[in-house]
Amino acid sequence: MTSIASTFKTLCLCLLFIVVVSRPTVRPKVFNVKRHGSIPDGITDNANAFTSVWSRACARRSGSSKIYVPKGTFYLGGVEFVGPCKNPIEFVIDGTLLAPGNPNDIKQDTWIKFRYINDLSISGFGTLDGQGKQSWPLNDCHKNPNCPKLAMTMGFAFVNNSKIKDITSLNSKMGHFNFFSVHHFNITGVTITAPGDSPNTDGIKMGSCSNIHISNTNIGTGDDCIAILSGTTNLEISNVKCGPGHGISKDVKGLTVRDIVFNGTSDGIRIKTWESSASKILVSDFVYENIQMIDVEKPINIDQKYCPYPPCKHEKKGESHVQIQNLKLKNIYGTSKNKVAVKLQCSKSFPCKNVELIDINLRHNGLEGGPSTAECRNVDGSASGKMVPKHCLN
Known part of the structure; x- marks a missing residue:
């Protein structure tokens, strides 16, 4: 009887082990923007299609969501992605997001905005093309009080426990990436580029942020590679190449910068x-x-x-x-x-x-x-x- 009980117990444990190890991995639900109405022709404005996909992904309750931008050129007017979301969001960009060449066609201060989101991951080997060349001659606010307000490329406000990896930002109209009240955010493997004479094209700009880590990133712009404004604490910068540009300027408490190369700045x-x-x-x-x-x-x-x-x-x-x-x-x-x-x-x-x-x-x-x-x-x-x-x- 003891032998039967022992054998039954062993069999139950084995069955339990099989059930546990064979449980399927919960994969994120993929929202391919092309399959949801976006057209990668470089002309059609896909802003509404993108925000529609975001709304579905953000509202999904079971498991995480993955928004996928495949190869191709997706023209976008000003677009805003707002949370809070019901689940973690992965935003993978392998194509090119193309901004309007005319700065007046972006009706907001930042071309692509993320607000009130936790657990956001942006990655991929795609490009954010700000098409800034037409805007740079207009950036004369130091002598022209009626200068137009130009949009930054991508902005994060009230975004926490998130990251951006491997994306390229090209030719912003103003700054490339802007962070406000962002906490626990990693920036790694990012490439930021604009001509050395493009005015006010800061690479990364942040204020009232904490616990930001910037690493393995290449920045070459016409202004500060990294501009750090008041209220920012516990910032770590490592393995960053800066140039051309104005270097790293700051107004913060708690900053560590290691293993950096400034070339021609x-x-x-x-x-x-x-x-x-x-x-x-x-x-x-x-x-x-x-x-x-x-x-x-x-x-x-x-x-x-x-x-x-x-x-x-x-x-x-x-x-x-x-x-x-x-x-x-x-x-x-x-x-x-x-x-x-x-x-x-x-x-x-x-x-x-x-x-x-x-x-x-x-x-x-x-x-x-x-x-x-x-x-x-x-x-x-x-x-x-x-x-x-x-x-x-x-």
Whole structure:
């Protein structure tokens, strides 16, 4: 009897194991946009077809959804994808999404918007073609108060626990990717490109974000490769190639930048604040490590007298109230096109504190003769290891 019970128990366990291992994997439901009315002829506006597919995928309750854009050129007017969704959404783009050439045909500030979504994954080897060439001559707002408002390529607002991978963004009208109030987001393998003289085509721009990781990404634009605005915390940037462009500018707390190459950019490491900024903002806890500069105009540049189009109307309102502190620059090396390879121009009212330079080796490689130099104003810190140019810290 004991033997029978033991055999029955073993048989039950085996059957249970078979049931468990043979249970079918739940695959996402695929929504191919071409099968839902989208036409890849580069002419037909597919905005309504795309939003219709999004609504179905977003509302599906059982399992995840996958929206698939196959090869082909899909023209899109301004489009907006809004959550919250009932399930995780995977958006795979293998084709080309084509923006209107005429900037007036996009009736919103961002060409492709994602809002109020959790667990969003955007991937594929497709291209977002912003067709910005027609718009760039209109981008003259510094001298024309009636300049048109140009759209960014893709924007994320209130999107969490999400990622974008391997997509190419080409020739944006304004910036390429914009993030606002986005948390726990990974950007990897992305290619961002626009001509070096295309105005205000920032690669990645973010504000009020946290826990963003940017890695293995190539950015070449006419403005900042990565622009980081106030309210952003815990940002990590690694293995990013920047150039052409203006480098990485920021106004944040908690930033780590490692293993970056700046090639032919106007700036490398750059922190800028308006001279007249009256708001008391703390910029702190930055680490830059293993950064290569190749013929960069301003490899290390803190500018707290920022004024892009002088004369600035706020110039006479006093020194910047932005406090910069706890900044570590380690193993920064390569060549500078200007003699002044290290320029630390801080606020007289709120001097930079605890700036740490370790193993800096930036040689002058420009037309002016002589070795590279450093300039410091209102900076307190320390230096150690190899130091080219000679440091000027207090």
